[in-house]
Amino acid sequence: MTVDMSQFYEVFFDEAEELLAEAERLLLAIDVANPDNEDLNAIFRAAHSIKGGAATFGFMDMTEITHVLENLLDRIRKHEMALTVEHVDAFLAAKDVLEMELDGHRHGADVDQAQVAAVKTRLASLTQAEAAADSAPAADTTPAVTPAAPVEASQVSAHVAPAAALPPPADGLTQFNILLPELKEKDIANLQEELGLLGEVAGSKHESGRTLLTLNTDSSESDIVSICSFILDPDDLVITQAMVDAGPAAAVAAENAAGHVAEAGDTETASSVKVHEEAGYGLFAEEGKEAVEEGYGFFAPFTPHADAPQSLKIDDNTAAISQEEIAKAVASPAENVTAGNKNSATTEKNEKRNPARQEAGHASAETTSIRVGVEKVDQLINLVGELVITQAMIEQRINALDPVHHEALINSVGQLTRNTRDLQEAVMSIRMMPMDFVFSRFPRMVRDLAGKLGKKVELVTIGASTELDKGLIERIVDPLTHLVRNSVDHGVEMPDKRKAANKPEAGKLTLSAAHKGGSIVIEVTDDGAGLNRDKLLAKAKSNGLNVSENMSDSDVYQLIFAPGFSTAEVVTDVSGRGVGMDVVKRNIAAMNGSIEIRSAQGYGTTIAISLPLTLAILDGMSVSLGSSVYVIPLNLIVETLQPRAEDMKTVTGEGRMVHVRGEYLPVIALHALFDQETEVADPTQGVLVLIEAEGKKAALFVDALVGQQQVVIKSLETNFKKIQGVSGATIMGDGSVALILDVPALIQMGQTHNYLTGATSFANKAVQTISKEYTQ
Amino acid sequence: MNMVVEEVEGKASQGGSVAGEFLTFVLGSEAYGLEILKVQEIRGYDAVTQIANTPAFIKGVINLRGKIVPIVDLRVKFKMGKVEYNEFTVVIILNLGGRVVGIVVDGVSDVMQLEESQIRAVPDIVASIDTQYITGLASVGEKMFILVDIEKLMNSQEMELMDSVVMH
Numbered sequence: 031m032t033v034d035m036s037q038f039y040e041v042f043f044d045e046a047e048e049l050l051a052e053a054e055r056l057l058l059a060i061d062v063a064n065p066d067n068e069d070l071n072a073i074f075r076a077a078h079s080i081k082g083g084a085a086t087f088g089f090m091d092m093t094e095i096t097h098v099l100e101n102l103l104d105r106i107r108k109h110e111m112a113l114t115v116e117h118v119d120a121f122l123a124a125k126d127v128l129e130m131e132l133d134g135h136r137h138g139a140d141v142d143q144a145q146v147a148a149v150k151t152r153l154a155s156l157t158q159a160e161a162a163a164d165s166a167p168a169a170d171t172t173p174a175v176t177p178a179a180p181v182e183a184s185q186v187s188a189h190v191a192p193a194a195a196l197p198p199p200a201d202g203l204t205q206f207n208i209l210l211p212e213l214k215e216k217d218i219a220n221l222q223e224e225l226g227l228l229g230e231v232a233g234s235k236h237e238s239g240r241t242l243l244t245l246n247t248d249s250s251e252s253d254i255v256s257i258c259s260f261i262l263d264p265d266d267l268v269i270t271q272a273m274v275d276a277g278p279a280a281a282v283a284a285e286n287a288a289g290h291v292a293e294a295g296d297t298e299t300a301s302s303v304k305v306h307e308e309a310g311y312g313l314f315a316e317e318g319k320e321a322v323e324e325g326y327g328f329f330a331p332f333t334p335h336a337d338a339p340q341s342l343k344i345d346d347n348t349a350a351i352s353q354e355e356i357a358k359a360v361a362s363p364a365e366n367v368t369a370g371n372k373n374s375a376t377t378e379k380n381e382k383r384n385p386a387r388q389e390a391g392h393a394s395a396e397t398t399s400i401r402v403g404v405e406k407v408d409q410l411i412n413l414v415g416e417l418v419i420t421q422a423m424i425e426q427r428i429n430a431l432d433p434v435h436h437e438a439l440i441n442s443v444g445q446l447t448r449n450t451r452d453l454q455e456a457v458m459s460i461r462m463m464p465m466d467f468v469f470s471r472f473p474r475m476v477r478d479l480a481g482k483l484g485k486k487v488e489l490v491t492i493g494a495s496t497e498l499d500k501g502l503i504e505r506i507v508d509p510l511t512h513l514v515r516n517s518v519d520h521g522v523e524m525p526d527k528r529k530a531a532n533k534p535e536a537g538k539l540t541l542s543a544a545h546k547g548g549s550i551v552i553e554v555t556d557d558g559a560g561l562n563r564d565k566l567l568a569k570a571k572s573n574g575l576n577v578s579e580n581m582s583d584s585d586v587y588q589l590i591f592a593p594g595f596s597t598a599e600v601v602t603d604v605s606g607r608g609v610g611m612d613v614v615k616r617n618i619a620a621m622n623g624s625i626e627i628r629s630a631q632g633y634g635t636t637i638a639i640s641l642p643l644t645l646a647i648l649d650g651m652s653v654s655l656g657s658s659v660y661v662i663p664l665n666l667i668v669e670t671l672q673p674r675a676e677d678m679k680t681v682t683g684e685g686r687m688v689h690v691r692g693e694y695l696p697v698i699a700l701h702a703l704f705d706q707e708t709e710v711a712d713p714t715q716g717v718l719v720l721i722e723a724e725g726k727k728a729a730l731f732v733d734a735l736v737g738q739q740q741v742v743i744k745s746l747e748t749n750f751k752k753i754q755g756v757s758g759a760t761i762m763g764d765g766s767v768a769l770i771l772d773v774p775a776l777i778q779m780g781q782t783h784n785y786l787t788g789a790t791s792f793a794n795k796a797v798q799t800i801s802k803e804y805t806q
Numbered sequence: 807m808n809m810v811v812e813e814v815e816g817k818a819s820q821g822g823s824v825a826g827e828f829l830t831f832v833l834g835s836e837a838y839g840l841e842i843l844k845v846q847e848i849r850g851y852d853a854v855t856q857i858a859n860t861p862a863f864i865k866g867v868i869n870l871r872g873k874i875v876p877i878v879d880l881r882v883k884f885k886m887g888k889v890e891y892n893e894f895t896v897v898i899i900l901n902l903g904g905r906v907v908g909i910v911v912d913g914v915s916d917v918m919q920l921e922e923s924q925i926r927a928v929p930d931i932v933a934s935i936d937t938q939y940i941t942g943l944a945s946v947g948e949k950m951f952i953l954v955d956i957e958k959l960m961n962s963q964e965m966e967l968m969d970s971v972v973m974h
Contacts, residue, residue: 412872419872658856704858749906750867750876751968753857759867759874767855767869 042083043136044401046092049076050132051470054125058473062115070107073121077103080128091146092131098153099124120152122474208243404500407460414450414457415742415761421450422763462497465543465552468507469494472514476539479518486535487522492542498550502641505621506552509614513554513637514539516611521558521635531632533557549623550643555636561587561629569595587627591615622648622665648743650760652736652768653719655700656708659768660732661741661760666773668720668727670735675714688718688729695720698780699731700771703755708733723774730776743770755779825920828944830951831898831911834886838911839920839944839951844900848914851877851895861966870899870906876967879910883965886912902957907967909960920944925953936964 053076056069081096099121105111127149134141222231222243231245428436428443469491480487498506522528522537529535540555563586570577570589577589589595593612618625623641642648650661651670677689678697686697697718701708710716710733718729741760746753746769757772828839854866854877863883867874877897881889897908925942939959944951960967 416872706856706858744872744874746867746874749874751966754859756857759855761869761872761874765869766853767867767874769855769857 039087039135042087043132046080046083046132047129049080050125050129052076054122054474055470057118057121057125058477060113060118062113062118065106065113067107070103070113074100074103074107089131089135091141092128092135095124095128095131095146095150095153098150098157102153102157117156120149120156123149124153206245208245410457411461414454418450418454419761419763419765421446423765426764459497461500463500463503464494465496465498465503466494467503468510469541469543471507471511472541475511476514476518479515480522483519484524485518485522485537486525487518487537487539490538490540492540493544496543496545496550498543498641499643502621505617506639506641509617509639510541510552510554512610512614513639514541517554517556517558517635517637521556521560523559545643546640549640552639552641553636555634557634560631560633560635561590561627562631566590583629584627587629590627591625622663647740648760648770649738650741650770651719651738652741652762653717653732654734654736655704655732656706658706659736659762659766660700661768661770662719662721662730663770663773664738666721666723668722670717670719672716673713673718678713686713688713690720690729693727695727695729696780697729697731698776700776701731701733703776703779710734721773721777723777726777728777728780730771741768741770825922825925827917827919828951828953829898829917830915831896832913832915833880833884833911836886837915837949837951839918839953840898840900840956842917844902844956846899846901846906849897849899849908850893851891851897851910864966865910868908870908873906875899875906875908877908877910878960878965878967881910881912900956900960902960907960909956918946920946920953 053073056073056076060066060069060073077096077100081093081100084090084092084096102111102117103121106113106117127146130139130141130145133139231243424443425447428440431440433440472491473489476487476489517539518537522539523531523533525535528537538557540553542553542555544551563583566586566589567577567579567581570592573592573595575589575592575595577586591611591614595611615625618639618641621641623639626638626640627635628638629635648661649664651664651667652659652661654660671690673688679687679689679694681687686699687694688697697713699713700706701710713731716731716733717735718731719735720727720729741762743758744760746756746759753769755772755775756769757775758770759767760770762768827842829842829845830837830839832838852868854868856866857864857876863879865877865879865882867876869875879889880886894913895910896912896914897910898914899906899908924944924946926945928937928940928942930937939955939962941953941955944953959965
């Protein structure tokens with residue numbers, strides 16, 4: 031049976047990426063002194079799932095690290111080991127390495143082997159240190175567990191064979207007990223031989239008449255499962271792992287027994303861990319796994335030593351397990367179980383499960399999503415856009431009908447209108463993603479940065495559920511990263527400085543997102559030193575920038591967006607090179623957004639980014655010119671006016687200017703620029719739209735204003751090419767195409783293009799000079 | 807592209823020497839043919855939105871079910887036929903490797919299957935369509951069709967439908 035595994039790679043990559051992100055989130059949130067069991071289990075499961083997947087696909091480098099990670103986590107969550115800050119740091123480093131390796135497999139990116147080795151050593155040293163420290167408590171657990179054993183003596187002995195066929199494994203090896211289903215002698219011999227390749231193996235007869243193999247190996251369960259699956263159905267297989275340092279086999283038996291004998295007081299802790307673990311599956315469960323989880327209530331009595339995650343592992347490897355298979359599995363062992371036993375086990379579980387479920391509510395919401403290609407969503411949006419236009423056409427026709435005769439039809443169309451609008455809204459919301467996608471990467475970054483700089487920073491995020499278009503989400507990441515970095519590096523002061531200033535030692539960095547009108551405002555606020563106006567001005571002067579003492583604060587703050595501008599005294603590897611803020615500003619401008627700085631010296635700085643909700647929709651003013659309609663982005667329009675004849679000026683009889691409140695602005699006649707016929711040749715008969723872009727102003731002369739509306743931006747370049755002066759196109763309500771004007775380009779064109787003759791003239795230059803003088 | 811080749815070859819192996827199916831259209835008094843697989847649809851001429859500072863043969867753009875599609879009038883480009891727009895004016899919408907472009911022609915006549923033996927090489931002639939865009943001449947009965955490599959023609963620099971940076 032040869033299956034091309036590569037077709038599943040993407041699924042694994044996506045899943046692993048999500049699991050890593052989830053693990054990181056949990057690690058960052060964890061309270062080291064008093065870790066939450068549920069969180070520890072969730073982290074463990076993430077490591078475990080990645081390990082399983084990586085082993086299945088043969089990414090051994092990832093398997094190695096997750097294996098060590100998993101062992102450590104397993105002991106921490108069983109309280110055999112206390113969680114320390116070093117652990118969390120090491121786990122985070124391991125997460126980075128795993129991510130790097132994942133990228134290596136996925137995109138062929140470089141993997142830094144030195145880093146991988148460093149993390150491995152770090153994890154290994156933690157394991158060893160704890161193993162030594164743990165030997166004493168390990169001895170304690172044995173007597174504690176023993177009393178439980180007699181209670182369950184019948185069951186334990188019925189299902190767990192003495193695992194004494196092999197001596198306890200050497201250091202670094204794991205002992206597995208593999209309970210085989212009924213097989214032919216020949217098959218068992220074969221299997222034993224195959225498993226011999228992995229390590230030491232010994233076989234013994236189990237009381238139930240089945241064969242029990244004991245294996246000492248450094249391989250993982252998944253390896254064993256993959257070998258066994260050649261001969262038997264892995265679902266029939268029961269593998270138990272005997273931890274090397276967990277002491278004698280009796281401990282294993284007791285632990286297993288504890289899995290479903292919650293009444294036994296001594297094992298209360300162990301059992302609750304186990305139940306949590308099972309209940310927690312809802313966190314990551316997909317359909318198949320959900321089915322498995324439901325099966326656990328029945329499985330438990332039959333497979334007392336099947337450690338929950340291990341049986342899940344088996345399912346993972348055999349791909350999705352079907353409902354029928356579970357039913358089969360449940361039916362066959364039923365004879366081993368008395369009805370009462372079964373009920374008590376299930377009820378017990380359900381009781382314990384419910385509270386865990388509620389806690390898990392937040393995380394399980396994630397699994398109710400489906401993965402869909404962006405192009406499919408875009409297609410859907412396009413189709414709905416079409417539908418809206420078609421619907422508008424029908425509505426127009428309807429309006430011409432006699433309302434008395436066609437009342438039913440008119441009512442139906444009214445309903446269609448509402449439904450279409452709802453549909454459009456719903457479809458548009460598919461592309462929207464919560465800001466959490468961006469914010470979630472900062473806790474880690476801030477933590478690392480603060481650690482590196484010796485600062486204490488507390489990160490608070492507000493409004494992480496605010497939704498933004500996916501395209502914008504992707505493009506906001508870099509600028510925002512830069513701003514956060516800046517705030518930690520330059521904004522928040524060192525702890526001693528903060529103390530001296532009567533502030534709490536830990537700086538507070540707030541990231542917030544909120545809807546305001548038709549746009550979203552994202553703010554990065556720190557309670558640090560604030561911007562120093564004098565320092566900025568002095569720096570600007572020495573950089574040769576044109577500044578004056580009586581500039582407004584906000585103008586002074588805007589100086590930090592000038593290229594090459596940095597007031598940091600020391601250039602660190604974090605920031606301070608003065609490269610970046612100009613890029614931030616450019617990126618934000620490219621998204622049709624704006625950026626604003628508020629600051630108070632000694633109290634902190636807020637940088638507010640304001641973005642349109644989506645890249646696909648533009649607030650526009652439609653203007654007419656001859657027989658065509660053009661759309662001008664509303665945010666670039668200063669005002670519109672109909673000039674009086676005396677306000678129109680000429681220079682050497684050619685260039686035209688308009689005098690508006692003390693400013694002389696060049697007039698760009700769109701019909702001349704676009705060589706389009708129109709009857710309106712005199713600006714006093716038409717309309718001047720004052721536009722502003724990149725600090726330059728001009729008056730665009732068009733025939734008339736048509737109206738203000740939101741338009742959906744369509745690219746001209748998909749099927750055509752870039753047209754100078756046009757940034758895109760849109761489809762109007764009647765189905766016709768209107769071009770969206772590229773305002774900065776128009777101003778540029780206006781400067782080199784005479785509106786009457788088409789030649790660059792002295793007059794045009796004069797116009798610029800004069801207007802410059804007036805604007806300054 | 808491979809699919810097209812395979813399909814043509816597949817037919818050739820059955821029928822012996824089939825070159826492919828062609829949509830024939832008229833420009834002025836001449837009959838042309840283009841590969842049918844490049845054609846997305848045929849529609850009437852609607853109002854177009856003019857685009858500034860483009861050559862006269864680029865009539866503008868239309869809204870084709872949500873897509874902005876440029877329309878080229880081949881009659882203007884090759885100075886053939888009477889250029890008038892009425893209910894009989896035909897636009898052939900082409901899909902050239904994902905790019906959708908419409909061309910205006912005098913009329914669409916037929917879809918015909920041509921065999922290799924019917925296709926002749928192009929003699930050295932001076933035509934308004936550069937001979938590099940003509941793949942061959944096909945004779946069917948008394949008629950002659952000029953087979954055009956429409957993709958090469960539409961992607962060429964002289965059609966000005968693409969950014970020059972895209973051209974290699």
